Amino acid sequence: MTALRAVGVRRTFRHAAGPVPVLRGVDLEVAAGELVTLSGPSGSGKSALLAVLAGFDRADSGTVELGGEVLTSPPPWKVCALLPQALGLAGELTLAENVALPIRLGRTGGSLTRVTGLLEELGIAELGDRYPAEVSFGQQQRAALARAVVGSPAVLLADEPTAHLDAQSAPAAVRVLRRAADEGAAVLVATHHDQVHRAADRTVVLAGGRLSVD
Ligand SMILES: Nc1ncnc2c1ncn2[C@@H]1O[C@H](COP(=O)(O)OP(=O)(O)OP(=O)(O)O)[C@@H](O)[C@H]1O
Ligand SMILES: [Mg+2]
Structure with a gap:
């Protein structure tokens, strides 16, 4: 089943x-259970595309469908979760509270046990009671990844989720992304990291405002 479909997206x-045309007619389909990586040079529009696909920004023209429904506003976490490049953790909540947020907001199907499991798997279990400002950016990034996957969203969009991770902490993050797809999510990951590309089913490349197959 095609969980995510973009047709003729322009932004x-x-x-x-003067105007800067960034997306010039992007067509993309990601099926449930598929992990697709999105590559392309810095400034090519990867983050801009993910923002449109997540409903946080509106395309000037073209359509985005999630689970067959045309997207008109940001959907609930259960339908689509975005891990933004700037992470977007709530500074007034601890890491564990941030990760639990999609569950507390309800209807995500996740359990609080899953929060602990993900923090452990990503190597930040002992930091659960700290606030984002009290941990490193790489540790915040792992918490943001946990928050994105905790409610098993149908569509998971991750913007350079391993950018601040080292050789020790990146493999667990890649495993978490792969498992989300294996458990049925349509996963699209903007990344420059070979490790993530190797775990993917396929790669699409954004250049000149359009996607091509790698
Ligand atoms: N809100 C905005 N207003 C104006 N220009 C923007 C805005 N967001 C992005 N841009 C421009 O759109 C282009 C694409 O930016 P985007 O952040 O999507 O690139 P990217 O591929 O994610 O790059 P990186 O790999 O560095 O994260 C850039 O030229 C950027 O300057
Ligand atoms: Mg970006």
């Missing part, structure tokens, strides 16, 4: 110096 940003 142009307006600057004082």
Whole structure:
């Protein structure tokens, strides 16, 4: 089943110096159970595309469908979870509270036991009671990944989820992403890391505002 479909997505940003067309007709399908990596040079529009696919930004034209429904506003966590490049953890909540948030908001099907399990798997179990400002960026990134997967969203979008991880902590993050797909999510990951590409079913490349197959 196609869980995520984008057809003819166009997005142009307006600057004082003039319009910057970033997405020039993006077509993409990701099936349930598939892990697809999104590569492309810095500034090519990967984050811009993920924001449109997650419903946080609107395409100027074209459509995005999640589970067959046309997207008009950000959907619930259970339908689509985005791990943004800037992470977006709530500073007033501890790491464990951040990870538990999709469950507390309800209807995600996750359990609080899963929060502990993910923190352990990602090597940050002992940091659960700390606030984001009290841990490193890589540790925050792992918490943000845990928060994105905890409710088993149908569509998982992750923007460079291993960018701040080292050789020791990256493999667990890759495993968590792969498992999300194996458990049935449609997973799209913007990344520059070979490790993530190797775990993927296929890779698409964004260049010149369009996608091509790697
Ligand atoms: N809100 C915005 N307003 C104006 N321009 C923007 C906005 N967001 C992104 N851009 C521009 O759109 C282009 C694509 O940016 P984007 O962040 O999507 O790139 P990226 O592929 O994710 O890069 P990176 O690999 O560095 O994360 C860039 O030229 C950027 O300057
Ligand atoms: Mg980006």
